[in-house]
Amino acid sequence: MDSFEFSKIAAAVLLALLVIVGARTYIQSHHPHYDEAAGYQLPAPPPEEAAPAAGAAAEKAPAFNPAEVVGLLKTAKPDAGKQAFGKCMSCHTADKAAASKAGPNLWNVVNRKLGGRDDFKGYSDQMKAKGGEWTFEHLAGFLHSPKTYLPGTKMGFAGVTKPQELADIIAYIRTLADSPAPLPN
Template structure:
């Protein structure tokens, strides 16, 4: 290529670079100006749009979880149950760990795994693990049975919780009927 050709190419490359630099500079200016243009008083207004503290979470609705059960995925639930296995065994006749064995837990009487030392809080919870009570307890153990000794924060996601319940249902020779 001759000198003239080279100059033409070099010129083209140079002007392309100039355009790019100018472009990004213009963008920088636009962006930073945008930031500066926001008046200070707009901030508190934006903040106020957030839910005030204490009202952040909508009330937990066990019925909504239970309505997901017919289509829940027990295999995905088995995956979530891996978190529980730090403290619980799932199978018939398995030993208690930090927490009681969970075979037949759906519909089982509360605090009745043989040989497990339950807290007073759990013993006085009484009754059976109905679908409803199980959903509430596994959503937030500390709220549902205050003072119980299961150190687990709960399953926050509705679908995960429904899947987990579908898995727990299978831990039985005679799985409980799905809730109506």
């Protein structure tokens, strides 16, 4: 482009700027709160808009409820649980006389103290410190997501997500005792 054309464009840009700045100065001098009022701060979204979004997120990932698994125990199938227990057997033994392996032997584990198997030396400090007993509800919580239930646990297992499968496994674990704990009502 030649220099004349350039000057024309430059003049047009300058003029446009002058008009904008002039208009702003004029408005500001007549309306001192122009800046705030004109939306330099984005208004917070109204609460009605925020609520359904939170609801939708909750629908996508329903909170895990151990009580639901306990409720399924009455009709759960120990045989199916024994099958599913295959994924635990690389670390856990289930026979009364068997020694512990990479994880503690699970004979009589229902209502046993957390970390209470004497021949197993590999409990995490977190397990030993937590206290309490392996109620059905605690088993459901732990086996659903070991690392959420007990951060720092040494049980390298992701967890059982399906409530029915979890109930079947716990129903099977319950049978690993001379006198199985009564089923919850």
